[in-house]
Amino acid sequence: MTARDDILARLRPAGGDPAAAYAAIPRPYLRRHHENGLLDLAAERIADYRAAVHRVTEADLPAALAAAFRPGAYVVPDGLPAAWTAGIDAARLAGPDADLEWAAGTVTGCTAVIAETGTIVLDHGPGQGRRALTLVPDHHLVVVRADQIAADVPDALARIDVTRPLTFVSGPSATSDIELSRVEGVHGPRTLEVFLL
Template sequence: MSAREEILTRLRAAVADIPPVEVAREYRRGGVASVELLADRLVDYGATVRRSTRAEVGAAVAECLADAPAIVVPDDLPAHLLAGYRGVVLREPLAVERLDGASAVVTGCRVAIAATGTIILDGGEGQGRRALTLVPDHHVCVVGADQVVAGLPEAVAVLDPRSPQTWISGPSATSDIELRRVEGVHGPRRLDVIIVD
């Protein structure tokens, strides 16, 4: 028996006679799944937010990527999102070195929380793997207005807890070092969000 197995066996034995505790916690639900509130929260965090129609979303993405010579996208990103972009498009799967050479990444999302200004990616269609959104310095995320929910309980209800998730509330930033804000430490310095009505 390994040391790990021995410790786990002891822990299980120590708590074996303790009855399970039922935790009934009622989270506040409701509120308005407001696109305006989501946009306001994202702007507060330092993101750039644009509104678009489905017909014009390709042009909106291209505008966000005007200074990006090469971008990376998930292999299943819908083609209409890149209709106006004229640079080099690298599709997943990519080696980390190639991923690091991309100026920007374009993805969709699974759900967005209006109350907190949080966008959640779960590796589903049009989102790619986690490294895809953490390595390039600029992230363009396309959010459908129908993907916006009011609060955290509503978002958790649509997520699969077994999926790898990335929760994004604005560009990457930290104030851990001498309480000075530093951007781009744990992900992209720039976040552009296009909300499609």
Template sequence: MSARDEILGRIERVTGKRSAADVAASYARIDRGYRRRHHDGDVLALFAERVADYRAAVRLVPSDELPGAVAESLAARGAGAFAVPSGLPDAWLARVPAERIARDPAPADLDGLAGAVTGCAAAIAETGTIVLDHGPGQGPRALSLVPDYHLIVVTADQVAADVPEALERLDPSRPLTFVSGPSATSDIELSRVEGVHGPRTLEVLLVP
């Protein structure tokens, strides 16, 4: 018996084994009378403002200008190739030289790349948070954590006003990564250090 099985067995002995129907009934009884959104205005503008508050670079880019904006952002990062996951629309990369695209790189190769380009699963205007569920166009979690630079494309239909709305769009069984600005931490003297456990630079292209 594994340690996991032993721990779960102890919990089950105390709480009793519950059927899937019991769990679903308990979930349905949760009071959800809380406020679902704090803003009814322009959620895209709010999202862009909150993302910028986290020291991320954010640009509003019309859909027909997105390929050029992606190419411009990557060119500004200097030399090197960028990790690109399967499922990322080819049209987004139409103006990026082929030699600068590393499709589905191995985890061991990520540290040597100039950055990563992904889409997302959802975004939250109230908190300026981007959610990855690592499905098509997003790649494995390591792809969004190891490279020093991360470019994320967010489309208007992916932006929810607040957390409850965003969570309804997500599958809780998937591995979810919540991104609120570039990776940052502070020591005991509150000296901010970026890039410790994720990308040092986060850039967001918001497509209205």
């Protein structure tokens, strides 16, 4: 037996169920670091990343989104609840296959938000659209329901399907690579606005 065979044998037990093997891994660490105040913690951490945070009710959401719109059309993915954009002029809303180069922004939902880090998780399912939809337009409006807020990373990972393509968003796109100067909008939206329901 070669060293390679030995390593592979330890990684992949013959005839075993991978899901059962994964579930059997001991996890003695603290699974949840926060129990209460997750909405407040998420709002604080998201704002730390220079994203705008709006706390709204479901009834006030369409007006809040309309007020955040800039001139131009906003791309809306399939599966986004129609009630969220009710009352917004249909001419301002483009379908998911619109030319993203000319879009003013996009409106999406999300899969989860990690309160501890202020990170928004997208799995690009219904209401979230394809990955380019959340990376190309300059203005990203994300709607988050309170029940989507996870306490921390282990809590979030338990809620999401890790086999889907995931995008983790922690504030507007930015880099400090060039002379340690913060530049926003380098490889994604320059402006991120989060609407917490």
